[in-house]
Amino acid sequence: MPTNNKSINRRDWLRATALFTGGLTILPSMLQGLQAKAAGIAALKDPATSSLQDIPADVISPMGDSTVVRTTTASSLQADALAEPRIPGVLKARLFANENPFGPSSPAKKAMIESMDSGYQYPFMLLRDLEAKICAYEGIDAKMLMTSAGSSPLLLGTALTLLGNGGNIVSADPTYDDLPTRGEKIKATWIKVPLKSDYTHDLDAMEKAINADTKLVYICNPNNPTGTIVDTAALKAFCERVSKKVPVFVDEAYIDYLPDPAATTLIDSVKKGQNIIIARTFSKVYGLAGLRIGYVIAQPAMIERLGNYSATGGYALSLPAITAALASYNDKGYIDEVKKKMVASKQFLYDTLKSEGYTYIPSYTNFVMFPLKMEGQRFVEEMNKRGVGLRNWKLNNQDWCRISIGRMDEMQAFAAAFKELS
Template sequence: MRTEKINRRNWLKKGVLTAGGVIAAPYLSFAETSRTPITLDLNGDAIYSPFFKEYLLDTEREFPVLSAKLNANENPYGPSPKALEALKTNAFKGNRYAWKELFELMDKIAEVEGVQRENIMMGPGSSDLLEKTAVTLFMNGGNVVSADPAYMSLIRVAEAAGGTWKAVPLKENWSHDLKAMEAAIDKDTKLVYICNPNNPTGTITEYNELLDFCSRVSEKVPVFIDEAYLGFLEDGAKKSMVSLVNEGKDVIIARTFSKIHGMAGLRVGYAVAQKATLDRLQKITRAGMGISYPSVFAAMAAMDDVEFLDQSRALNAACREYVYQSLDAMGIAYVPSHTSFMIFPIEMEGKDFLQKMTDLKVGVRAFNFMGKNWCRVSMGTMEEMKIFTSALKDVIA
């Protein structure tokens, strides 16, 4: 299959792509990596690996007006009331840098995570931290070992910086194939990357197996565990790999306020790792410089709003259950999810499916992996999910 390398920054300057005009992010691949090159096939779809691609819309430059925007894993209920109040109260200080205040947030996070402030690095969302890690580690080559399919932010930047991706297919039960991943490590491996729960599949790798893997493998090579969706688990805090930091293991754990906290547009995330690791990363970045003064206070307030977090988790689970039942009624076998999104197979070409759903004002994502076409749908409000299932019935009828 002939492919073509195109830089997405240049696409935006031109307005449209030559292959029919592929619309900009978030319909175009992963919005967090808009400055990195991707590979398109002749149909204008994004090729991530020989076994993993994303279907992209062929449409006009303007974003379609959606009745249900379910393509970016955004929490439809946030930010929390406490976070909003803190944001409004501190908005007038938006002319100031938030260094002192950022340290207060770091202290709060360190206390919750059971580590020291020196083990915390802030960033404008966790994707920013994934990408800065990739730039730091792969500017002189090397490879990253991860699952396939995986969240592509770190991987795309690693490739752009000069690294390569050693993709290891997920197991049939959709968990990480940890044995195969360990076997894939070689003398050029600079990082193992694990997204758990995994995006785009919504699936999880068993805690004890992953803990053992991270503990052992981090003695050979750093392990990056992306826990962006951990908050949607009822016992998420108990399933984190963060305890390994206090054991001196060379692990990096990323968290974000974008998902369960509903603060995707306010851009706050953090990494937990050994001080030496963070010192290395901060040689090329000023860590929390990208976080605004009001966002710092919104994040601190959000951490205290346990009622909002519990409500978001419960509403998300209720919407997931509704979609499960709806898919059951349509005879569609879905993959059970541990996140704020889920996947299910579609028996039609992915680009055509995307276009038909968009025509009905529903935004979703479409992929091809494991030899099948899949829809990934985010959980919105119950009203949005009813719009989604109604549109889906019309599309597959």
Template sequence: MNTTDRRHWLKTIALGGGFTLMGGMPGLAQMAAPKRPLAEGPVKLNSNENPFGPSESVRRVLQENFHLGCRYPFQYIKALVSDIARKEEVPEDHVVITGGSTEGLNAAGLVYGLGGGEIIAADPTFQALLSYAEYFGGYVHRVPLDEGLSHDLNAMEQRITGKTRLVFLCNPNNPSGTLLDPGQLKDFCASTASRAVVFSDEAYYDYITEPDYPSMVGLVRQGYNVIVSKTFSKVYGLAGMRIGYLIARPDIALRLREALMANTNVLAILAAREALKDTDFYKFSLTQNEKCKQWIYNELDAMGIPYLRSHTNFVFFKSGMPIGTLLERMGAEGVQIGRPFPPLLDWARISTGTLEEVQAFTGALKKVLA
């Protein structure tokens, strides 16, 4: 789905609502969920995965090309780079294919943290880039989230010094699911990029329903010191295939490409190319996600549990119980939920699975908190 089509689609969701869309768009409401075996063991709602993927068309491509598993991926990457460049409206030399977006985060952590490089980030947020930088000698300034559990951009800006190499933003944020004001985000990134590289982790960008919400790829197009990471793990349902990408100015892209240590594979490349074409599954995943989030909201409201309305495929809620205790008790009920996110140790993150899975979650939560 290209940028223009996606904007139109998200306007439809934002104005009409996910449920209206499912009932009002011919064919989509009746689309059968991709076939998958019955779950064995606990209900897994702890990793923000798309339970419906890969789509049926992606599965066919994998089956038809399994014989290519003997081939190295390098000759197949160029076609995917072309697809992504067209989707993101950038030249091909701006695209870096990674073994999942985490590998892109690791590469940036290495490049900008090595040798004592200073990095600024919110706290809590996604840790891959930060922990990797620290492992290689970097120093991370962790800035607490504001009262709304969103990035405190003013406080982050005040931490920037002449030693700062990179400022990390995860937007929407993981684990809080919060979304920055688009104007403040763009102004912050544009002004900060003159002092340090800005890394915008947009793993959950596809779930944003606000019309015309900007990706920071727009600043990359204008030549700013900005890196954007995206992934096929979430809405496209390819978490197990390990494929993602970075968008950056060519000189920055080259440094990141040279720092990669984990390549992707031929089947993941072919799966990603097909996933980009399968707009029906893309829309199906988004509408199912909205349906499950609404179920979670309704149940948490009924239980009187505070939570944040999410711009992702998970919900962050305040259980009032130490997270270690909650994890243990929910696990005993056969439901896995998100890990601890200090210092918010009485908050928990629940992924949106299938409707049946989130119903199992709310049923278990009622028992645990009774």
């Protein structure tokens, strides 16, 4: 069957959807080779989009926490290439991607293995079960939920939906830059508002930065890379005011690491009718980063709009990912155990930094930022030579390291290497 910009057969749709959303693990070179087809599918979703040239190919390439190399502003991601060590040898400590090194829960692993017998089936019904479970727990209508292969496709869908015709996006600086960077690539403007002296969001300054061209406000809470949180009462008041003028996207990827996520989330604000988009992922505390599954909660009208650009549903998510998420969702015992181990490893890190005369930003997440006493890229490379993978930033004319919290053996490997350089 011949294809062009206006037609694509079902098999190509399924294949491209899986690649577009990250539902399958593939080689980066394969992904690059099919970016144009994925862009075409996104374009076909919107009748107003008539040419693939309207959506740059690099907008669609995955931009997770450590997937592609890119050069952005000084405060943006600096070392995405560290997905693999740059020198021969064994990586003793993988501390650059904010993953949960304790892995999926035992029920999740068991569910994934058992799901293989049904691998020939599309997982429509199982996905409905997962979505029903999330809706029941959060007390929301099914029309307020959209699942996808991790949060990255949903961030992309939001950028294309709200920033596709230009305008600007307001966010803190630094913050997780996936959504605003994608916005810039489709000709939107990114208004960056510096963090306060305590490295938290300056909500007052962000509100003042909003203008007639603002199409979206992005807040990552807890924030990546600083690990800080926004005062809940202040954030809720901010969103109530601002969402009347412009949508607010609150990225809650790390919220499960907080002592009481339910008291911090903005989902209740969405339930009150506010124009807020909440992003959640199974990539962090649930340990399913490699399986790619996440979701957003928003008003039904917004969910419908995002659906035009976000490949979702049974074609986008793999059966193992859905079964693992279903088995581990809201598993309090498992989550508490992960957080307990994370806290112990983080305290070990704090003690190590203090003993070597270093300070750090107190973190509410599974990663910590601390200022360096040498050039950041050199520090990362030297630690890499010692088998420890890390990330570096430039913030306020100071070199910083962001270290993900690993298993205790990984933190000990960090400490041994760090003491050789500190």
